[in-house]
Amino acid sequence: MSWTAIARKDFRDAARSKALWGLTVLFVLFMAGFAYLFTLLQGQGQGQSDAVLSSLDYVSFLMSPVALLVPITALVITHKSLAGEVESGSAKFLLSLPHTRRDAVVGKVVGRGSVLAASIGVGLVAALVVVLALYDVFDAGVFLTFAVMTVLLGFVYTGIGVGLSATTKDSGRATILAAGFFVVFEVVWGFAANALYYLVEGTFSPPFAQAADGTPYLDAPGWYFFVQRLSPSEAFGSATQWFTDSTATFLPAFDTIPFYLTGWASLVILVAWVVVVPAAGFYVFSRADL
Template identity: 30%
Template sequence: MMRWSPLARKECRSIATSRGVWLLALLLVPWAYRPSYVGWDALGPNITVAYVQVAAELLLPLGVLLLSYQSIVGERTSGSIKFVLGLPLTRTDILLGKIVGRTAGIYGPVCLSFLALAVIGLLSYGVFNPLLFTGQVVLTGVLVLALVTVATSVSALASRTVTAVAIVFVGVYLLLTLLWTTIAESLFTAITGTPVNPYSPPASGLLFLLVRLSPNGAYHVASNWLLGVGNSAANYANVLTKLKPATNTNILVVDATFPPHQIPWYLQQVVGLGILLAWIVIPLAVARYRFSRGDLA
Protein backbone atom coordinates (compact mmCIF):
# COMPACT_ATOMS: atom_id res chain seq x y z
CA MET A 1 0.00 0.00 0.00
CA MET A 2 1.23 3.49 -0.84
CA ARG A 3 1.48 5.23 2.51
CA TRP A 4 1.76 8.61 0.85
CA SER A 5 -1.61 8.36 -0.94
CA PRO A 6 -3.64 10.20 1.78
CA LEU A 7 -1.17 13.09 1.64
CA ALA A 8 -1.35 13.03 -2.16
CA ARG A 9 -5.15 13.23 -2.05
CA LYS A 10 -4.94 16.17 0.36
CA GLU A 11 -2.49 17.98 -1.92
CA CYS A 12 -4.63 17.23 -4.95
CA ARG A 13 -7.76 18.65 -3.31
CA SER A 14 -5.88 21.71 -2.13
CA ILE A 15 -4.63 22.53 -5.62
CA ALA A 16 -7.76 21.48 -7.52
CA THR A 17 -9.94 23.75 -5.37
CA SER A 18 -7.65 26.77 -5.69
CA ARG A 19 -8.46 29.67 -7.99
CA GLY A 20 -4.99 29.66 -9.47
CA VAL A 21 -5.21 26.32 -11.25
CA TRP A 22 -8.59 27.15 -12.78
CA LEU A 23 -7.34 30.53 -13.93
CA LEU A 24 -4.43 28.72 -15.56
CA ALA A 25 -6.79 26.26 -17.23
CA LEU A 26 -8.97 29.11 -18.49
CA LEU A 27 -6.05 31.06 -19.93
CA LEU A 28 -4.53 28.05 -21.66
CA VAL A 29 -7.33 27.81 -24.23
CA PRO A 30 -6.89 31.24 -25.89
CA TRP A 31 -3.14 30.97 -25.36
CA ALA A 32 -2.89 27.67 -27.24
CA TYR A 33 -5.42 28.26 -30.00
CA ARG A 34 -3.18 29.72 -32.69
CA PRO A 35 -4.26 28.80 -36.20
CA SER A 36 -1.43 28.93 -38.72
CA TYR A 37 -1.22 28.29 -42.43
CA VAL A 38 2.03 26.37 -42.12
CA GLY A 39 0.51 24.16 -39.44
CA TRP A 40 -2.65 23.43 -41.41
CA ASP A 41 -0.68 22.82 -44.60
CA ALA A 42 1.54 20.20 -42.92
CA LEU A 43 -0.81 18.63 -40.38
CA GLY A 44 -4.33 19.18 -41.66
CA PRO A 45 -6.91 18.47 -38.93
CA ASN A 46 -4.09 17.29 -36.66
CA ILE A 47 -3.18 20.93 -36.11
CA THR A 48 -5.54 20.52 -33.15
CA VAL A 49 -3.00 18.11 -31.67
CA ALA A 50 -0.28 20.73 -32.10
CA TYR A 51 -2.29 23.16 -29.98
CA VAL A 52 -1.52 20.95 -26.98
CA GLN A 53 2.17 21.61 -27.59
CA VAL A 54 1.53 25.35 -27.82
CA ALA A 55 -0.29 25.21 -24.48
CA ALA A 56 2.88 23.83 -22.90
CA GLU A 57 4.95 26.84 -23.94
CA LEU A 58 5.72 29.54 -21.37
CA LEU A 59 2.29 29.84 -19.75
CA LEU A 60 1.88 26.25 -18.55
CA PRO A 61 5.41 26.05 -17.05
CA LEU A 62 4.88 29.37 -15.30
CA GLY A 63 1.57 28.24 -13.85
CA VAL A 64 2.92 24.87 -12.72
CA LEU A 65 5.90 26.46 -11.00
CA LEU A 66 3.70 29.06 -9.29
CA LEU A 67 1.46 26.32 -7.95
CA SER A 68 4.32 24.13 -6.74
CA TYR A 69 7.23 26.12 -5.38
CA GLN A 70 5.73 26.60 -1.89
CA SER A 71 4.70 22.97 -1.44
CA ILE A 72 7.19 22.31 1.37
CA VAL A 73 9.01 25.55 2.14
CA GLY A 74 5.65 27.28 2.64
CA GLU A 75 4.69 24.77 5.32
CA ARG A 76 8.12 25.08 6.89
CA THR A 77 7.68 28.85 7.10
CA SER A 78 4.17 28.63 8.55
CA GLY A 79 5.08 25.82 10.93
CA SER A 80 2.49 23.40 9.55
CA ILE A 81 5.30 21.11 8.42
CA LYS A 82 5.39 19.82 12.00
CA PHE A 83 1.96 18.27 11.50
CA VAL A 84 3.09 16.56 8.29
CA LEU A 85 6.24 15.30 9.99
CA GLY A 86 4.07 13.86 12.75
CA LEU A 87 2.31 11.57 10.32
CA PRO A 88 3.51 7.96 9.99
CA LEU A 89 5.37 8.84 6.79
CA THR A 90 9.01 8.84 5.80
CA ARG A 91 10.52 11.94 4.24
CA THR A 92 10.42 10.10 0.92
CA ASP A 93 6.69 9.48 1.39
CA ILE A 94 6.18 13.19 2.00
CA LEU A 95 8.04 14.11 -1.18
CA LEU A 96 6.12 11.58 -3.26
CA GLY A 97 2.78 12.61 -1.77
CA LYS A 98 3.45 16.26 -2.48
CA ILE A 99 4.63 15.65 -6.04
CA VAL A 100 1.94 13.17 -7.06
CA GLY A 101 -0.85 15.14 -5.40
CA ARG A 102 0.12 18.49 -6.88
CA THR A 103 0.66 16.97 -10.30
CA ALA A 104 -2.82 15.43 -10.24
CA GLY A 105 -4.38 18.64 -8.93
CA ILE A 106 -2.85 20.67 -11.76
CA TYR A 107 -3.15 18.12 -14.54
CA GLY A 108 -6.88 17.54 -14.11
CA PRO A 109 -7.99 21.13 -14.86
CA VAL A 110 -5.33 21.42 -17.57
CA CYS A 111 -6.80 18.35 -19.29
CA LEU A 112 -10.14 20.16 -19.40
CA SER A 113 -8.36 22.92 -21.33
CA PHE A 114 -7.11 20.31 -23.77
CA LEU A 115 -10.64 18.96 -24.08
CA ALA A 116 -11.88 22.45 -24.92
CA LEU A 117 -9.15 22.77 -27.56
CA ALA A 118 -10.21 19.40 -28.97
CA VAL A 119 -13.81 20.57 -29.32
CA ILE A 120 -12.74 23.85 -30.94
CA GLY A 121 -10.40 22.00 -33.30
CA LEU A 122 -13.04 19.44 -34.20
CA LEU A 123 -15.51 22.18 -35.10
CA SER A 124 -12.91 24.24 -36.96
CA TYR A 125 -10.86 21.64 -38.83
CA GLY A 126 -12.68 18.33 -38.66
CA VAL A 127 -11.72 14.98 -37.19
CA PHE A 128 -8.14 14.65 -35.93
CA ASN A 129 -6.20 11.56 -34.87
CA PRO A 130 -7.48 10.74 -31.35
CA LEU A 131 -4.51 8.51 -30.51
CA LEU A 132 -2.08 11.23 -31.50
CA PHE A 133 -4.02 13.75 -29.44
CA THR A 134 -4.00 11.42 -26.45
CA GLY A 135 -0.26 10.90 -26.84
CA GLN A 136 0.35 14.65 -26.77
CA VAL A 137 -1.84 15.06 -23.70
CA VAL A 138 0.02 12.26 -21.90
CA LEU A 139 3.40 13.68 -22.91
CA THR A 140 2.36 17.09 -21.61
CA GLY A 141 1.38 15.38 -18.37
CA VAL A 142 4.96 14.10 -18.13
CA LEU A 143 6.16 17.69 -18.54
CA VAL A 144 3.82 18.82 -15.76
CA LEU A 145 5.14 16.03 -13.53
CA ALA A 146 8.73 17.04 -14.30
CA LEU A 147 8.09 20.70 -13.48
CA VAL A 148 6.23 19.85 -10.27
CA THR A 149 9.09 17.54 -9.29
CA VAL A 150 11.69 20.24 -9.89
CA ALA A 151 9.73 22.91 -8.01
CA THR A 152 8.88 20.60 -5.11
CA SER A 153 12.49 19.42 -4.89
CA VAL A 154 13.66 23.02 -4.69
CA SER A 155 10.97 23.68 -2.09
CA ALA A 156 12.25 20.75 -0.03
CA LEU A 157 15.84 21.97 -0.15
CA ALA A 158 15.23 25.68 0.41
CA SER A 159 15.15 26.98 3.96
CA ARG A 160 13.36 30.22 3.03
CA THR A 161 10.60 31.09 0.59
CA VAL A 162 12.70 33.80 -1.04
CA THR A 163 15.37 31.22 -1.84
CA ALA A 164 12.82 28.93 -3.46
CA VAL A 165 11.44 31.85 -5.48
CA ALA A 166 14.89 32.81 -6.74
CA ILE A 167 15.82 29.28 -7.78
CA VAL A 168 12.48 28.37 -9.34
CA PHE A 169 11.69 31.57 -11.19
CA VAL A 170 15.18 32.78 -12.05
CA GLY A 171 16.93 29.44 -12.42
CA VAL A 172 14.17 27.23 -13.78
CA TYR A 173 11.77 29.58 -15.55
CA LEU A 174 13.93 32.47 -16.73
CA LEU A 175 17.13 30.58 -17.53
CA LEU A 176 15.89 27.08 -18.40
CA THR A 177 12.65 28.09 -20.13
CA LEU A 178 12.84 31.60 -21.56
CA LEU A 179 16.55 31.99 -22.28
CA TRP A 180 17.87 28.45 -22.56
CA THR A 181 18.53 28.40 -26.31
CA THR A 182 20.65 31.55 -26.07
CA ILE A 183 22.45 30.18 -23.02
CA ALA A 184 23.09 26.85 -24.75
CA GLU A 185 24.57 28.60 -27.78
CA SER A 186 26.81 30.69 -25.51
CA LEU A 187 27.92 27.58 -23.61
CA PHE A 188 28.76 25.88 -26.89
CA THR A 189 30.86 28.85 -27.97
CA ALA A 190 32.63 28.95 -24.60
CA ILE A 191 33.41 25.21 -24.75
CA THR A 192 34.46 24.93 -28.39
CA GLY A 193 35.47 28.46 -29.33
CA THR A 194 33.11 28.27 -32.31
CA PRO A 195 30.59 31.10 -32.63
CA VAL A 196 27.03 30.07 -33.44
CA ASN A 197 25.14 31.62 -36.31
CA PRO A 198 21.64 30.20 -35.76
CA TYR A 199 20.78 30.86 -39.41
CA SER A 200 23.64 28.57 -40.42
CA PRO A 201 24.56 26.55 -37.33
CA PRO A 202 27.50 24.15 -37.25
CA ALA A 203 26.62 20.48 -37.57
CA SER A 204 27.73 19.81 -34.02
CA GLY A 205 26.04 17.21 -31.87
CA LEU A 206 27.10 19.09 -28.74
CA LEU A 207 25.27 22.26 -29.78
CA PHE A 208 22.01 20.48 -30.53
CA LEU A 209 22.30 18.37 -27.39
CA LEU A 210 22.76 21.42 -25.18
CA VAL A 211 19.66 23.07 -26.63
CA ARG A 212 17.47 20.08 -25.74
CA LEU A 213 18.73 19.61 -22.18
CA SER A 214 16.08 21.86 -20.63
CA PRO A 215 12.70 20.39 -19.64
CA ASN A 216 10.87 22.37 -22.31
CA GLY A 217 13.49 21.63 -24.94
CA ALA A 218 13.28 17.90 -24.26
CA TYR A 219 9.48 18.10 -24.28
CA HIS A 220 9.45 19.81 -27.67
CA VAL A 221 11.78 17.21 -29.15
CA ALA A 222 9.44 14.42 -28.04
CA SER A 223 6.33 16.40 -28.99
CA ASN A 224 7.62 17.17 -32.49
CA TRP A 225 8.49 13.49 -32.81
CA LEU A 226 4.86 12.58 -32.16
CA LEU A 227 3.67 15.22 -34.60
CA GLY A 228 6.17 14.08 -37.21
CA VAL A 229 7.26 17.62 -38.03
CA GLY A 230 11.02 17.41 -37.51
CA ASN A 231 13.77 16.85 -34.98
CA SER A 232 14.00 20.05 -32.98
CA ALA A 233 13.56 21.57 -29.53
CA ALA A 234 11.55 24.44 -31.02
CA ASN A 235 7.86 25.11 -31.57
CA TYR A 236 6.32 22.90 -34.27
CA ALA A 237 5.33 25.83 -36.52
CA ASN A 238 8.84 27.28 -36.42
CA VAL A 239 10.26 23.86 -37.28
CA LEU A 240 7.92 23.50 -40.25
CA THR A 241 8.88 26.98 -41.45
CA LYS A 242 12.57 26.15 -41.18
CA LEU A 243 12.11 23.01 -43.28
CA LYS A 244 10.22 24.76 -46.08
CA PRO A 245 12.25 25.08 -49.30
CA ALA A 246 14.06 28.38 -49.82
CA THR A 247 13.31 29.42 -46.24
CA ASN A 248 15.86 30.15 -43.55
CA THR A 249 15.19 31.02 -39.93
CA ASN A 250 17.20 31.05 -36.71
CA ILE A 251 15.64 27.79 -35.48
CA LEU A 252 17.93 24.83 -34.81
CA VAL A 253 16.54 21.78 -36.61
CA VAL A 254 18.54 18.57 -36.88
CA ASP A 255 16.96 17.63 -40.21
CA ALA A 256 18.06 20.93 -41.76
CA THR A 257 21.66 20.68 -40.52
CA PHE A 258 22.77 17.03 -40.52
CA PRO A 259 22.71 14.54 -43.39
CA PRO A 260 20.33 11.70 -42.42
CA HIS A 261 23.13 9.15 -41.98
CA GLN A 262 25.28 11.45 -39.84
CA ILE A 263 22.87 12.25 -36.99
CA PRO A 264 24.46 11.29 -33.63
CA TRP A 265 22.54 8.69 -31.64
CA TYR A 266 22.01 11.10 -28.75
CA LEU A 267 20.09 13.45 -31.05
CA GLN A 268 17.51 10.81 -31.87
CA GLN A 269 14.10 12.06 -30.81
CA VAL A 270 13.46 9.23 -28.37
CA VAL A 271 16.41 10.54 -26.34
CA GLY A 272 14.43 13.74 -25.82
CA LEU A 273 11.85 11.71 -23.95
CA GLY A 274 14.64 10.21 -21.86
CA ILE A 275 15.94 13.68 -20.98
CA LEU A 276 12.45 14.76 -19.93
CA LEU A 277 12.15 11.71 -17.68
CA ALA A 278 15.56 12.53 -16.20
CA TRP A 279 14.10 15.85 -15.03
CA ILE A 280 11.80 13.76 -12.85
CA VAL A 281 14.29 11.21 -11.56
CA ILE A 282 17.37 13.34 -10.85
CA PRO A 283 15.77 16.25 -8.92
CA LEU A 284 13.71 13.76 -6.92
CA ALA A 285 16.81 11.73 -6.06
CA VAL A 286 18.75 14.82 -4.96
CA ALA A 287 15.83 16.15 -2.93
CA ARG A 288 15.24 12.76 -1.32
CA TYR A 289 18.87 12.54 -0.25
CA ARG A 290 19.02 16.05 1.22
CA PHE A 291 15.45 16.19 2.54
CA SER A 292 15.85 12.93 4.44
CA ARG A 293 18.84 14.36 6.30
CA GLY A 294 17.68 17.93 6.84
CA ASP A 295 16.21 19.50 9.96
CA LEU A 296 12.75 20.86 9.18
CA ALA A 297 11.66 21.68 12.68
Protein backbone atom coordinates in the same frame (compact mmCIF):
# COMPACT_ATOMS: atom_id res chain seq x y z
CA MET B 1 2.48 3.63 1.12
CA SER B 2 1.58 6.73 3.07
CA TRP B 3 2.74 9.04 0.28
CA THR B 4 -0.61 8.28 -1.32
CA ALA B 5 -2.38 9.78 1.70
CA ILE B 6 -0.33 12.96 1.34
CA ALA B 7 -1.08 13.09 -2.40
CA ARG B 8 -4.82 12.66 -1.79
CA LYS B 9 -4.78 15.35 0.89
CA ASP B 10 -2.97 17.77 -1.42
CA PHE B 11 -5.52 17.13 -4.17
CA ARG B 12 -8.49 17.56 -1.80
CA ASP B 13 -7.00 20.73 -0.34
CA ALA B 14 -6.60 22.16 -3.85
CA ALA B 15 -10.23 21.37 -4.63
CA ARG B 16 -11.48 22.93 -1.38
CA SER B 17 -9.38 26.07 -1.85
CA LYS B 18 -10.72 26.53 -5.40
CA ALA B 19 -7.14 26.32 -6.73
CA LEU B 20 -8.10 23.32 -8.85
CA TRP B 21 -11.06 25.16 -10.33
CA GLY B 22 -9.01 28.26 -11.00
CA LEU B 23 -6.35 26.24 -12.82
CA THR B 24 -9.03 24.40 -14.78
CA VAL B 25 -10.60 27.65 -15.96
CA LEU B 26 -7.15 28.94 -16.92
CA PHE B 27 -6.35 25.91 -19.06
CA VAL B 28 -9.82 25.74 -20.64
CA LEU B 29 -9.51 29.35 -21.75
CA PHE B 30 -5.91 28.80 -22.84
CA MET B 31 -6.30 25.53 -24.77
CA ALA B 32 -9.70 26.22 -26.32
CA GLY B 33 -8.87 29.88 -26.88
CA PHE B 34 -5.73 29.03 -28.83
CA ALA B 35 -7.63 26.41 -30.84
CA TYR B 36 -10.12 29.08 -31.92
CA LEU B 37 -7.43 31.75 -32.39
CA PHE B 38 -5.59 29.44 -34.77
CA THR B 39 -8.67 29.22 -37.01
CA LEU B 40 -8.76 33.01 -37.23
CA LEU B 41 -5.06 33.29 -38.01
CA GLN B 42 -5.25 30.60 -40.67
CA GLY B 43 -8.25 32.30 -42.25
CA GLN B 44 -6.49 35.66 -42.38
CA GLY B 45 -3.23 34.19 -43.65
CA GLN B 46 -4.57 31.94 -46.41
CA GLY B 47 -8.07 33.16 -47.18
CA GLN B 48 -11.05 31.58 -45.47
CA SER B 49 -11.99 29.40 -48.45
CA ASP B 50 -8.46 27.97 -48.90
CA ALA B 51 -7.45 27.38 -45.28
CA VAL B 52 -7.14 23.72 -44.29
CA LEU B 53 -7.10 23.30 -40.53
CA SER B 54 -5.53 20.20 -38.99
CA SER B 55 -4.93 19.03 -35.45
CA LEU B 56 -1.21 18.66 -36.28
CA ASP B 57 -1.00 22.35 -37.19
CA TYR B 58 -2.79 23.23 -33.95
CA VAL B 59 -0.34 21.15 -31.92
CA SER B 60 2.62 22.82 -33.65
CA PHE B 61 1.05 26.24 -33.01
CA LEU B 62 0.43 25.48 -29.32
CA MET B 63 3.77 23.91 -28.37
CA SER B 64 5.65 27.13 -27.60
CA PRO B 65 2.85 28.70 -25.50
CA VAL B 66 2.42 25.42 -23.60
CA ALA B 67 6.17 25.24 -22.96
CA LEU B 68 5.85 28.64 -21.28
CA LEU B 69 2.55 28.39 -19.38
CA VAL B 70 2.87 24.87 -17.96
CA PRO B 71 6.30 25.38 -16.32
CA ILE B 72 5.28 28.73 -14.83
CA THR B 73 2.02 27.31 -13.48
CA ALA B 74 3.72 24.23 -12.03
CA LEU B 75 6.39 26.29 -10.27
CA VAL B 76 3.78 28.69 -8.87
CA ILE B 77 1.76 25.88 -7.26
CA THR B 78 4.79 23.95 -5.95
CA HIS B 79 7.58 26.31 -4.95
CA LYS B 80 6.25 26.65 -1.38
CA SER B 81 4.94 23.08 -1.12
CA LEU B 82 7.50 21.98 1.48
CA ALA B 83 9.36 25.19 2.33
CA GLY B 84 6.08 26.83 3.30
CA GLU B 85 5.13 23.95 5.58
CA VAL B 86 8.56 23.94 7.23
CA GLU B 87 8.41 27.71 7.70
CA SER B 88 4.94 27.61 9.25
CA GLY B 89 5.73 24.61 11.45
CA SER B 90 3.07 22.38 9.89
CA ALA B 91 5.77 20.06 8.53
CA LYS B 92 6.38 18.82 12.08
CA PHE B 93 2.73 17.83 12.35
CA LEU B 94 2.83 16.20 8.92
CA LEU B 95 5.89 14.14 9.83
CA SER B 96 4.57 13.27 13.29
CA LEU B 97 2.01 11.11 11.53
CA PRO B 98 3.17 7.78 10.06
CA HIS B 99 4.84 9.54 7.11
CA THR B 100 8.52 9.66 6.28
CA ARG B 101 10.23 12.60 4.62
CA ARG B 102 10.38 10.56 1.44
CA ASP B 103 6.60 10.18 1.65
CA ALA B 104 6.28 13.95 1.97
CA VAL B 105 8.36 14.64 -1.15
CA VAL B 106 6.76 11.94 -3.30
CA GLY B 107 3.26 12.77 -2.07
CA LYS B 108 3.67 16.45 -2.87
CA VAL B 109 4.92 15.66 -6.38
CA VAL B 110 2.09 13.24 -7.10
CA GLY B 111 -0.62 15.34 -5.44
CA ARG B 112 0.22 18.67 -7.03
CA GLY B 113 1.13 17.02 -10.30
CA SER B 114 -2.32 15.42 -10.34
CA VAL B 115 -3.97 18.80 -9.72
CA LEU B 116 -2.12 20.25 -12.69
CA ALA B 117 -2.76 17.17 -14.85
CA ALA B 118 -6.50 17.32 -14.15
CA SER B 119 -6.62 20.99 -15.15
CA ILE B 120 -4.60 20.36 -18.31
CA GLY B 121 -6.83 17.40 -19.17
CA VAL B 122 -10.05 19.40 -18.92
CA GLY B 123 -8.45 22.18 -20.96
CA LEU B 124 -7.49 19.72 -23.69
CA VAL B 125 -11.01 18.29 -23.75
CA ALA B 126 -12.34 21.81 -24.31
CA ALA B 127 -9.79 22.28 -27.10
CA LEU B 128 -10.82 18.94 -28.59
CA VAL B 129 -14.41 20.17 -28.86
CA VAL B 130 -13.23 23.23 -30.79
CA VAL B 131 -10.98 21.14 -33.04
CA LEU B 132 -13.72 18.62 -33.86
CA ALA B 133 -16.18 21.42 -34.59
CA LEU B 134 -14.01 23.76 -36.66
CA TYR B 135 -11.04 21.84 -38.08
CA ASP B 136 -10.90 19.92 -41.35
CA VAL B 137 -8.44 17.19 -40.36
CA PHE B 138 -8.25 15.48 -36.97
CA ASP B 139 -5.57 12.95 -36.03
CA ALA B 140 -6.42 11.30 -32.72
CA GLY B 141 -2.89 9.91 -32.33
CA VAL B 142 -1.31 13.35 -32.71
CA PHE B 143 -3.72 14.93 -30.25
CA LEU B 144 -3.32 12.15 -27.68
CA THR B 145 0.48 12.28 -27.96
CA PHE B 146 0.44 16.02 -27.40
CA ALA B 147 -1.84 15.56 -24.37
CA VAL B 148 0.46 12.95 -22.81
CA MET B 149 3.57 15.06 -23.43
CA THR B 150 1.92 18.16 -21.95
CA VAL B 151 0.91 16.28 -18.80
CA LEU B 152 4.44 14.87 -18.57
CA LEU B 153 5.89 18.40 -18.81
CA GLY B 154 3.55 19.37 -15.98
CA PHE B 155 4.85 16.54 -13.80
CA VAL B 156 8.45 17.43 -14.71
CA TYR B 157 8.05 20.97 -13.44
CA THR B 158 5.98 19.83 -10.48
CA GLY B 159 8.87 17.58 -9.49
CA ILE B 160 11.34 20.40 -10.03
CA GLY B 161 9.27 22.82 -7.94
CA VAL B 162 8.83 20.36 -5.06
CA GLY B 163 12.48 19.33 -5.23
CA LEU B 164 13.67 22.93 -5.01
CA SER B 165 11.20 23.65 -2.21
CA ALA B 166 12.58 20.71 -0.25
CA THR B 167 16.05 22.25 -0.17
CA THR B 168 15.16 25.28 1.96
CA LYS B 169 13.20 26.23 5.08
CA ASP B 170 12.38 29.70 3.78
CA SER B 171 9.52 30.29 1.33
CA GLY B 172 11.15 33.46 0.03
CA ARG B 173 14.29 31.56 -0.84
CA ALA B 174 12.15 28.86 -2.45
CA THR B 175 10.58 31.52 -4.68
CA ILE B 176 14.03 32.74 -5.71
CA LEU B 177 15.17 29.19 -6.47
CA ALA B 178 12.11 28.49 -8.62
CA ALA B 179 12.42 31.78 -10.50
CA GLY B 180 16.15 31.25 -10.94
CA PHE B 181 15.66 27.76 -12.35
CA PHE B 182 13.11 29.03 -14.84
CA VAL B 183 15.33 31.91 -15.97
CA VAL B 184 18.40 29.68 -16.38
CA PHE B 185 16.78 26.76 -18.18
CA GLU B 186 13.96 28.48 -20.07
CA VAL B 187 15.28 31.97 -20.81
CA VAL B 188 19.06 31.92 -21.08
CA TRP B 189 19.80 28.25 -21.78
CA GLY B 190 20.00 28.86 -25.53
CA PHE B 191 22.65 31.52 -24.91
CA ALA B 192 24.55 29.03 -22.75
CA ALA B 193 24.61 26.56 -25.65
CA ASN B 194 25.92 29.31 -27.93
CA ALA B 195 28.56 30.28 -25.38
CA LEU B 196 29.75 26.67 -25.25
CA TYR B 197 29.78 26.59 -29.05
CA TYR B 198 31.96 29.70 -29.02
CA LEU B 199 34.45 28.06 -26.67
CA VAL B 200 34.69 24.99 -28.90
CA GLU B 201 34.35 26.44 -32.41
CA GLY B 202 35.42 30.07 -32.01
CA THR B 203 32.16 31.60 -33.28
CA PHE B 204 29.09 32.47 -31.24
CA SER B 205 26.52 30.55 -33.27
CA PRO B 206 26.54 27.79 -35.92
CA PRO B 207 26.18 28.81 -39.58
CA PHE B 208 23.12 28.14 -41.71
CA ALA B 209 23.29 25.85 -44.73
CA GLN B 210 20.77 24.72 -47.35
CA ALA B 211 19.34 21.26 -47.82
CA ALA B 212 18.93 19.75 -51.29
CA ASP B 213 15.40 21.13 -51.51
CA GLY B 214 16.57 24.62 -50.57
CA THR B 215 15.38 24.46 -46.96
CA PRO B 216 17.75 26.34 -44.63
CA TYR B 217 19.04 24.47 -41.60
CA LEU B 218 21.48 25.01 -38.77
CA ASP B 219 24.76 23.30 -39.62
CA ALA B 220 25.84 22.40 -36.10
CA PRO B 221 27.44 19.37 -34.43
CA GLY B 222 25.22 16.94 -32.59
CA TRP B 223 26.37 17.97 -29.14
CA TYR B 224 25.08 21.52 -29.77
CA PHE B 225 21.51 20.29 -30.32
CA PHE B 226 21.83 17.90 -27.38
CA VAL B 227 22.90 20.68 -24.99
CA GLN B 228 19.90 22.75 -26.08
CA ARG B 229 17.58 19.82 -25.36
CA LEU B 230 18.76 19.53 -21.78
CA SER B 231 16.25 22.30 -21.06
CA PRO B 232 12.94 20.65 -20.03
CA SER B 233 10.84 22.69 -22.47
CA GLU B 234 13.27 22.02 -25.34
CA ALA B 235 13.15 18.30 -24.55
CA PHE B 236 9.34 18.54 -24.48
CA GLY B 237 9.24 20.26 -27.88
CA SER B 238 11.72 17.85 -29.44
CA ALA B 239 9.92 14.75 -28.16
CA THR B 240 6.50 16.06 -29.15
CA GLN B 241 7.66 16.87 -32.68
CA TRP B 242 9.39 13.51 -32.99
CA PHE B 243 6.30 11.53 -32.02
CA THR B 244 3.75 13.65 -33.93
CA ASP B 245 5.50 14.97 -37.05
CA SER B 246 8.72 13.33 -38.20
CA THR B 247 9.35 15.99 -40.87
CA ALA B 248 9.72 18.63 -38.14
CA THR B 249 12.71 16.75 -36.69
CA PHE B 250 14.59 16.43 -39.97
CA LEU B 251 18.26 17.32 -39.45
CA PRO B 252 20.00 17.54 -42.85
CA ALA B 253 23.41 17.79 -41.17
CA PHE B 254 23.12 14.07 -40.29
CA ASP B 255 22.75 11.16 -42.69
CA THR B 256 21.39 9.20 -39.74
CA ILE B 257 20.07 10.98 -36.68
CA PRO B 258 22.04 9.77 -33.62
CA PHE B 259 20.03 8.31 -30.75
CA TYR B 260 20.81 11.20 -28.42
CA LEU B 261 18.92 13.52 -30.79
CA THR B 262 15.83 11.34 -31.17
CA GLY B 263 12.53 11.86 -29.42
CA TRP B 264 13.28 8.87 -27.21
CA ALA B 265 16.39 10.58 -25.87
CA SER B 266 14.36 13.72 -25.17
CA LEU B 267 11.87 11.55 -23.31
CA VAL B 268 14.71 10.17 -21.19
CA ILE B 269 15.80 13.74 -20.40
CA LEU B 270 12.28 14.61 -19.22
CA VAL B 271 12.07 11.52 -17.02
CA ALA B 272 15.51 12.31 -15.61
CA TRP B 273 14.36 15.80 -14.60
CA VAL B 274 11.28 14.46 -12.82
CA VAL B 275 13.43 11.98 -10.87
CA VAL B 276 16.74 13.75 -10.23
CA VAL B 277 15.55 17.10 -8.84
CA PRO B 278 13.05 15.62 -6.33
CA ALA B 279 15.71 13.06 -5.33
CA ALA B 280 18.24 15.84 -4.72
CA GLY B 281 15.61 17.79 -2.80
CA PHE B 282 14.82 14.75 -0.67
CA TYR B 283 18.53 14.30 0.09
CA VAL B 284 18.71 17.82 1.52
CA PHE B 285 15.28 17.59 3.19
CA SER B 286 16.12 14.28 4.88
CA ARG B 287 19.09 15.89 6.62
CA ALA B 288 17.45 19.18 7.55
CA ASP B 289 16.71 20.05 11.16
CA LEU B 290 13.03 20.94 11.15
